[in-house]
Amino acid sequence: MEENPRILIIRTRATPEQMKQMLEELKFYIKLAVDIERRILAGGGEMHADCEKVLLYEGSSQRNIWGAGFMPSNQNMTFDSLINIRSRQNRSMEILDDTIREQVAQVIQELLGGV
Template identity: 70%
Template structure:
């Protein structure tokens, strides 16, 4: 997952199904993998994970949804927490 960006992993998380797609150049690529696998748009959120310091940033164009989230950053603290839990569960030991 670190091939494209040496210190950061682009991820997209389905908070309902508790699945994650990661790696690649853009969050969009991960988003498409989850959509093709049966996820629904309102349940998937983009973030980036830096394994070296376990830092998560919650900015991605896939988060921009006028009816649900009016920013590239995930604004809802509950969704942010769910995204963080899933990322750490799957990638926290890298």
């Protein structure tokens, strides 16, 4: 798999240096792919799909990966991405299932919130 140094897998609370690295591409916003089963995320880079690819390579299951975004400056989260469109699970770019959306938010808050 092609290495992308801007995309990091975060398994424990991100350090300020990791946050800085993930912000290099978009400056104020981090694109994320969140594995709600393993409670990890991949962040940084230009597209959610790039983050998703890293998690798939690391052993995550497609059905557990959801695209989201995070703005550290105001702790705002977004829950829309092309990777969220799935014919059987989610028919929108936005995560429609409240339970899944809450799980994604919890993982983001645990790993990136307040950093």
